[in-house]
Amino acid sequence: MIRFKTLRLSNLIYFLIILALLVTVIYLSWRLISGNPIGFQGIHEREEQIQEESMYINPAYKTMLAGGFSAVAVDGNPGNLFSILWNTVVRGDIRDPKTIINYPMPYLEYSPELPNNEVGEAVEVVSNYPDRYGIDRPANPIDIIHWDSEEGKEQELSDEIQIQIDGIKVDDSLIELTGEGPKILIYHSHSRESFKQDPQDPYKEAHSEPFRSDNLKYTIIKAGSALAQELTGRGIAVLHDQTNHEKDDYNASYSKSLITLKKRMDEYDSLQMFIDVHRNAYSNDSGISSDNEVVIINGERVAKLMLVVGTGEGIIGGFSEKPNWKENAKLAIKLTNKLNELYPGLAKPVLYRKGRFNQHVSTKAILVEAGSTHTTLAEAERATVYLAEAISQIIE
Secondary structure (H helix, E strand, O other), X not given: OHHHHHHHHHHHHHHHHHHHHHHHHHHHHHHHHHOOOOOOOOOHHHHHHHHHHHHOOOHHHHXXXXXXXXXXXXXXXXXXXHHHHHHHHHOOOOOOHHHHHHOOOHHHHHOOOOOOOOOOOEEEEOOOOOOOOOOOOOOOOOOOOOOOOOOOHHHOOOHHHXXXXXXXXXXXXXXXXXXXXXXXXXXXXXXXXXXXXXXXXXXXXXXXXXXXXXXXXXXXXXXXXXXXXXHHHOOXXXXXXXXXXXXXXXXXXXXXXXXXXXXXXXXXXXXXXXXXXXXXXXXXXXXXXXXXXXXXXXXXXXXXXXXXXXXXXXXXXXXXXXXXXXXXXXXXXXXHHHHHHHOOOOEOOOEEEXXXXXXXXXXXXXXXXXXXXXXXXXXXXXXXXXXXXXXXXXXX
């Protein structure tokens, strides 16, 4: 009897030791993962390049993998108790090989999934007026969610590109937009970008995402709608696509907006100019104040504008399809010059970046930053009045 009791006690001790080791491993794993976040969202160029690579993965490849390696064929079944516990701790699926690979190298999780082909509501606004008319011309902590003019050295352009930028010449000729139907497409790669809270009209921020909202009435899309209406009032036919390209996966937003671009170009061969409207963002230690980000026009605070051109250099080898960035730069420079001619100080200097920003689709493709995290949505909407007027004066 004594021998029997000793055996039971030994088994119990052995079980407790194993349990303690298991709990320790799980706890340390959790601490390791949660204590080493990798903040890649601020690197637009790398994000965009990864998205492009992911877009061209052949779906048949995944099918073949699933046939040869059953672990790759991940279905919706949560698995047994051990699988559920593992998935909870590592925030991944034990049956998915990517989970095992990503576990010791969490930065690999940055690679986005394939974008879906969902396209949201598009609002076509066509002017009823045959001619344009003029207007009076008046003399929470945040990480870098969206890149800005303070990016690190890794974003610096090559000397060769900088020399080419310095050599770009812009004349005073008007840009010709011909044919019938909508001429300008306005869209938003980052459709959930929101602004500084306005006490007169506060909004609810997305959970754990400063300066983003799931209520698109309080995002950059609202400013895009204002721009579309202002252009329409000047006799310019516009298509405003309001697709939420951040839905489900922020990191695939540029891949999704490229799908939207191509779809709209197929639907409307009259489209000749493409404007991706964003809002800029700054970190807490940027030294930028709200007053730095506005100009006063007719006694009102108006958000400053900044045009962005992607050279397609990329950070690790560039893109398979590069933009004709110098032609896009001519448009950006011409529009910036016109803005500051009409409304001094409204436009910041053109910003050049290594990314592509889907500007390879046309020689008249630009990205516009309307305001920032230091301005309100109302201030950004006011800026669209003057942006539309400047656009109307550089096209025919």
